[in-house]
Amino acid sequence: MKKTTRREFFKTTFRAGAGIAVASVASPVVSWGKETESATLPAILGGSRSHAGGWPAWPVWKSPEFDGKLLEVMRSGVWSRAHNTDAFEARWAEMLGAKRCLSVVNGTNSLITALAQAGIGVGDEVITTPYTFVATVQAILMNGAIPVFADVDRETFQIDPVQIERKITKRTKAILPVHILGIPADMDRIMDIARRHGLIVIEDACQAHLASYGGKPVGTIGFAGCFSFQNSKNLPIGEGGAIVSDDDDFMDRCFSYHNLGFPYGSRAGSLSGAFMVGGKVRFSEYQAAIGLLELQDLERASALRWENGQYLTSKIAGIPGITPARLYPKTTRAVYHLFPFRYDKEQFCGMPRALFLRALEAEGVPCSSGYTPLQTQPFIRAAFESKLYRKVYPKSLLKYDAYLLKNSCPESDALCDEEAVWLTQNMLLAGHREMDEIAAAIEKVYSNAGRIMDASKKGEI
Ligand SMILES: *Cc1c(COP(=O)(O)O)cnc(C)c1O
Numbered sequence: 532m533k534k535t536t537r538r539e540f541f542k543t544t545f546r547a548g549a550g551i552a553v554a555s556v557a558s559p560v561v562s563w564g565k566e567t568e569s570a571t572l573p574a575i576l577g578g579s580r581s582h583a584g585g586w587p588a589w590p591v592w593k594s595p596e597f598d599g600k601l602l603e604v605m606r607s608g609v610w611s612r613a614h615n616t617d618a619f620e621a622r623w624a625e626m627l628g629a630k631r632c633l634s635v636v637n638g639t640n641s642l643i644t645a646l647a648q649a650g651i652g653v654g655d656e657v658i659t660t661p662y663t664f665v666a667t668v669q670a671i672l673m674n675g676a677i678p679v680f681a682d683v684d685r686e687t688f689q690i691d692p693v694q695i696e697r698k699i700t701k702r703t704k705a706i707l708p709v710h711i712l713g714i715p716a717d718m719d720r721i722m723d724i725a726r727r728h729g730l731i732v733i734e735d736a737c738q739a740h741l742a743s744y745g746g747k748p749v750g751t752i753g754f755a756g757c758f759s760f761q762n763s764k765n766l767p768i769g770e771g772g773a774i775v776s777d778d779d780d781f782m783d784r785c786f787s788y789h790n791l792g793f794p795y796g797s798r799a800g801s802l803s804g805a806f807m808v809g810g811k812v813r814f815s816e817y818q819a820a821i822g823l824l825e826l827q828d829l830e831r832a833s834a835l836r837w838e839n840g841q842y843l844t845s846k847i848a849g850i851p852g853i854t855p856a857r858l859y860p861k862t863t864r865a866v867y868h869l870f871p872f873r874y875d876k877e878q879f880c881g882m883p884r885a886l887f888l889r890a891l892e893a894e895g896v897p898c899s900s901g902y903t904p905l906q907t908q909p910f911i912r913a914a915f916e917s918k919l920y921r922k923v924y925p926k927s928l929l930k931y932d933a934y935l936l937k938n939s940c941p942e943s944d945a946l947c948d949e950e951a952v953w954l955t956q957n958m959l960l961a962g963h964r965e966m967d968e969i970a971a972a973i974e975k976v977y978s979n980a981g982r983i984m985d986a987s988k989k990g991e992i
Pocket of ligand 1: 637667
């Protein structure tokens with residue numbers, strides 16, 4: 532990016548300004564202009580920033596308050612799964628109102644484990660959203676199943692139930708809705724489709740800790756729910772994940788699967804030695820200790836994100852070309868792991884999204900364009916070309932070009948390629964003043980879109 536100093540800017544603007552044919556401006560005029568212009572001029576053109584300070588850091592380690600608990604675990608020498616892990620699982624289940632919780636090494640493995648123990652594998656199709664993190668789809672492939680994409684509703688960013696129903700075949704075994712960005716998917720309609728077609732619902736709630744729908748935390752609505760505690764997530768441990776469900780037999784099997792196939796729960800005692808195939812994806816005690824500490828603030832922070840998210844929505848909804856995500860009516864809390872809105876460049880003098888993002892960044896508002904299309908990334912083809920898939924699936928099903936065509940998702944692609952803008956969850960932990968500043972930044976870019984475009988065309992920015 533070409534940097535323009537403020538002085539350079541004023542030179543060029545005054546030169547370029549319509550009707551201001553004063554190339555040799557007298558200095559008093561310039562300084563008058565500077566004062567008033569600086570506040571209203573976009574920062575990308577040399578004006579002052581809408582938000583001058585920083586943003587709440589993430590993740591948060593409260594030192595010295597947290598230090599003792601972690602050191603206690605380290606000094607104990609018990610680092611593998613033990614009572615801290617049990618306590619973390621009990622606490623997370625309690626906070627969600629779930630009967631059981633099992634921790635695993637990360638969110639990806641929570642999905643792999645849950646799908647496997649829900650009986651999903653080779654020969655099955657799993658319907659999911661294309662607008663998600665790659666792990667959702669990898670988990671389906673890691674179990675030898677075929678991901679089938681149901682396009683999103685662009686207004687909500689979530690999987691569209693109408694599209695789910697269209698994608699059901701005789702191979703469909705499960706629906707894997709993702710509460711993407713921390714916003715609840717339309718669970719009533721998804722559960723209704725699942726009931727009518729005899730499908731299992733596993734919720735990917737990896738971005739949606741304590742989001743709720745109809746008063747029920749997401750992850751507890753379907754048969755099972757999966758969570759991630761990766762560094763950026765609303766409950767951060769660095770790495771970590773969990774499965775929750777009310778089904779004891781399923782949870783016992785998940786436990787065994789995560790612990791080399793050794794019996795657990797109802798099977799413990801009656802069986803000696805490993806009784807099923809399983810890997811080893813256990814949590815560690817220091818992960819659990821960090822998790823227990825981070826959980827202390829999760830309710831407060833989630834409520835704050837929800838409150839600020841709604842406030843920011845109300846502040847920016849009126850700006851032409853800016854459309855915040857619509858929530859389903861039964862949403863009782865979105866936790867905005869990412870705060871999304873759609874950007875329409877036609878309302879911004881044709882300003883490309885990338886330039887809009889740069890202009891917002893210059894205002895002190897970090898932002899991104901979010902996901903790139905997932906269903907066309909090469910990993911699915913790699914699975915289809917693998918030994919396993921070629922052995923077990925009919926050739927017709929593995930024709931990649933035909934698969935891509937059948938799984939095209941124009942709505943999701945539009946979000947990825949043109950419309951989506953994300954802010955990160957930590958920004959929503961600031962105050963109303965900062966939300967006002969975000970809105971002011973967007974408004975400023977909107978009001979000056981023509982000038983920004985002019986400067987861009989001239990190669991000045
Ligand atoms: C983060 C994430 C995962 C995977 O979790 P990890 O802990 O990173 O393995 C899965 N699905 C979604 C939607 C995610 O955001």
